[in-house]
Amino acid sequence: MDGGEAGFPFSAVVGQEQLQLALILCAVHPGIGGVLVRGEKGTAKSTVVRALARLLPPVVDESGARPARLVELPVGATEDRVVGSLDLERVLRDGEQAFRPGLLAAAHHGVLYVDEVNLLHDHLVDVLLDAAAMGRVHIERDGVSHSHPARFVLVGTMNPEEGELRPQLLDRFGLTVDVTASRDVDVRMAVVRRRLDYEADPNGFAASYLPADAEIADRILTARDRLPGVALDDVELRRIAAVCASFDVDGMRADLVVARTATAHAAWCGRGAVTAADVRVAAELALPHRRRRDPFDEPGITPEQLDDAMSDADEQADGRQDPASGDDAPGSGGGPDGPDDGPDGPGGGADVPGDDTATSENSGTPGGTGQTSAPVAAPVRPPRWEVPGVGEGAPGRRSRAQTRQGRVVNTIPEPTGGLHLLGTLRAAAPHQRARGRHTGPLVLAPGDLRGAHREGREGNLVLFVVDTSGSMAARDRLSAVTGAVVALLRDAYQRRDKVAVISVRGSEAELVLPPTSSIDIAVRRLTGLRTGGKTPLATGLRKAREVVYRERVRDPHRRPMLVLLTDGRATGGTDPVPRARAAAAQLARDGVTSVVVDCEHGMIRLGLAADLATALRGAVVRLTELTGASVAEVVRAGASGGGARAA
Structure with a gap:
């Protein structure tokens, strides 16, 4: 043990035997491809991973023997930090090209730990999984061609309630373990007792488990030696x-x-x-x-x-x-019978091209498990539409955004988004003679520094306001509305959006689904929406404004999109129709992009939904003209005043 407080011993962990075994097997054979640990908070995921690193054999390199490292990769890490980059200091100081290794090199013969891996940008997850599978890192960028070994145990942990990994990325993790807190009283008592004993005397507690940990470490080393045979x-x-x-x-x-x-x-x-x-x-x-x-x-x-x-x-x-x-x-x-949704970016899980609109006709009973899936919309291949302008939201696949990982479109004077080397050199080159340089490294001034302006894609907040009042309760219309919601949920999953749903009925507007990226939670919350009663549309729109405001405080860069499904017959409160229009106009002044799906039916049409769309400054489409999948297309096109454009 190093000096300081000892870590919690691997052998002292209670109730997570399957997770411990999965980690041990990846330590024996790193070529398995790593472990994805899915589970709720407080299930010792991080504790077990950190304890594993202390059991790995020492690493012998040019500096001698050292303990195996546990390298933690932060969610906000850039690709340069992960794979390595050009060593700017040596380039500018000595005029020679050199490579600066990244976190993958530091994790060689150790453990690379990514907490909340589901929140990591998809292309970085691909990079990690490629390195874990091949045992090497290859870099071809910025004039650098470099390769180095990177054999490590990759461990990603995630809470499914915070959003899922795409199926392609799930497939590329070697093993997956779902961890939950035990419901066995004796096990729970043992967990609490050992944790309290550790907190009272960390070093003494760790020393008592040292022989058991040493035995596991010896078995890992022996198994590694035995593996080839x-x-x-x-x-x-x-x-x-x-x-x-x-x-x-x-x-x-x-x-x-x-x-x-x-x-x-x-x-x-x-x-x-x-x-x-x-x-x-x-x-x-x-x-x-x-x-x-x-x-x-x-x-x-x-x-x-x-x-x-x-x-x-x-x-x-x-x-x-x-x-x-x-x-x-x-x-x-019995298995999910729809086609795989294909590679969704570099290094996707499938080996053949595919559409990113997944279908699964028989997925309601995969393998006879009794699992249920949401209704599946008819497959379509609509054009990709985007919210106008360039945002700065979380990485996604819907609208244009200024990001840290996107393609470089130009250089900017302030290197806040990362230094642009060639732009910096071009800015400095004309001034070298005036600065007295004849030979040797470049002479730089602060004004020479240039940053990289990058553009990528962002995810949006898609907020459904669903009219489930008595006038909307007809089975065919409710089915169409449900299909629209499900279609957009699937689209939002693939575009990395957040989704929220407000149900409007009776005398209230209920937030049945707070903003979430978790498809599992969304499906559970959307089953069995209540219907009937009056239509307090003004209340629903004000509730939508509250949700947008709260999300802007929590995530100010995620741009919202409102989807209102209604026949426009506001019947709740005093002067319901003017109040609904006033609430809609306020959302428009707030800059919320809107789409109104007109669910009105019958021989006589009042056009109330279209009036709301006008107040919202948004697009309007009739439900009878749409399938659930094409509603998702309208939402992709939905932009203030019809200002959306096809990508």
Whole structure:
């Protein structure tokens, strides 16, 4: 142990055996590709990860032996900080090109830990996963060509309530573990007791578990040495292929990860060959998250499903069943049957091109688990529309924005968004003779510094105000409205938007879904919206303004978009129609982009929804002209005064 307060011991953690095993297997075989740890707050995710780093073998480099490092990657890190960049100090001081390593190099032979990995920009997650899978980092940028080893245990932790990773990125994590607080009273008592004992005497508590931690560290080192000699025969390889095929996972990454994990588990257990028990453990860790192709699908495999898959694989391993038939496979006709939504950026999970509008006709009962999915809108390929102007919001895939990771469009005098090297050199070059330089490094002045102006994409806040009053309660219209909400939720998931829903009925406006990026929460909250009663539209619009105001305080750069689904028949309060128009006009003055979906029906049309759209200075479209998917298209086009443009 280093000086100072000792960390919580790995062997002292209670109730997280599956997580501990997944981390150990990745320590034995880093080629597995890392562990994604999903779970609620307060489940010791970070504690276990930090404890693992202290068990890894020492690293021997040019400076001698040193402990393996735990390198933490902050959510706001830039790509230069992660992969490395040109060493500007040596370029400007000595006039020679040199490379400055990043966090991936620092994590070599250690642990790279990314807390809240679901909030990390997608392209950085791709970079991490590529390095974890290949064991090397390749940099080709800014005139630098460099490659260095980076073999590390990648661990990402996340709280699903704060938003999900795309299915493509989920697939690229080797293993996934869902952690929850135990409901067993004895386990909970043990957790609290050990934590209190640690807080009372950290060094003494750690010393009491030192022999157990040392034993685990020795087993990891022994398993690493044993790993190359572990045999994976054709019987077990066929079992692995059969299990992966039965769950209908895409591509071959799952088969490779299960094979590597099973081999690592055999080495950890001291066996010289992979057995069926090793394959089962590997499948339980490597397959659940790969079944999630659509954002509305819940990841997971039940023990019963795994039992059935292993039983069928036993028959195939013994040659008693044609693996191509798959009639009794738990995934036949049961896994999420829609096509994968394809690579959504560099290094996406699928190997073939695809649309980023995922469909899943039979995803309501994946594998017979009884899971439910939201209704699926008809597939369309609409053009991508964007909110006018250039924002500064959170990274996403909808509207243009000034970002730290986007493409460089020009240089600016202030290097607040990162130094633009070539722009700085160009600014300094004309003044070298006047500054007395004849040979040697460039002579720079503060005014030479140039920054990079980058543009990328941002996510928006899409706020539904849904009229669920008595005039809207007809089944066909309510179904169309529900389809619109679901279609936009799927689109928002892919565009990295936040979504909120306000239900308007009776005498109140209820925020049924506070702003969230979590599809799981959104689906749960949107089931069973209540209908009936009057239509207090003015109250609903004022509630929308409150939500927008609160979000602007919390996240001032995320631009809002209001989607109002109503027939416009405001019937709640005194002078309901003028009050609704006044509330709409206030939102327009606040600069909120709006779209009104006119749900009015019947022979006589009053045009009230169109009047509201005018007050909102927004677009209007009739619900009867739209499917749920094309409502999402209208929202993509929705901009103040029709000012949206196609990308």
